[in-house]
Amino acid sequence: MADATFRVMLKMQIKPGMEAEFERVWQEVGGSVTDHPANRGQWLSRSTTENEDGIYYIVSDWVDEPQFRAFETSDTHLHHRTKLHPFRSGGSMATMEIVASLAGAAA
Template identity: 85%
Template sequence: MTDATFRVMLRMQIKPGMEADFERVWQEVGDSVTGHPANRGQWLAKSTTEDEEGVYYIVSDWVDEPRFRQFETSDTHLRHRTRLHPFRSGGSMATMRIVASLAGAAA
């Protein structure tokens, strides 16, 4: 990962009882994101905080913001979002640019 990496973090609140189906569909449609030439990878994490029951975080890294924005407005992304939308009861998005990174001892 270089300092030019553009990171997107989605916070998704999933409807109660739909978590397993959400995880399955996220994996099924994931290549529509990771298959984009500007995508550097994508991760799905489930919150373990007590007051965040059913909350997931999706992080994806991109070579730059313009190419992410191009993907964000594409038909491919619309189809991806349409498959995941039925599971959501809320969410938010944060974007950022990586300015530095340090590798951990276990890396």
């Protein structure tokens, strides 16, 4: 793939009753991620899977892994994390490199 993308996917468990406030704060502080010159976009999704109440997935695409890692250790990211941390009761992170893509008919 000529235009490689490094993707980060966070799974976040949000404390019960704090979901709406988490979504609001995520949108407020999201620019600290998307304003980074190596960021290609970011998406917040709420799980609709049964027994996954309060589970959110955050997907963020980056030009490459080194630039994501530089952002990950920056003061900007630390500030961003500090704003979202009070809502979390757990979570995980997966990183991946997109190796192929197919556009759907609706694209």
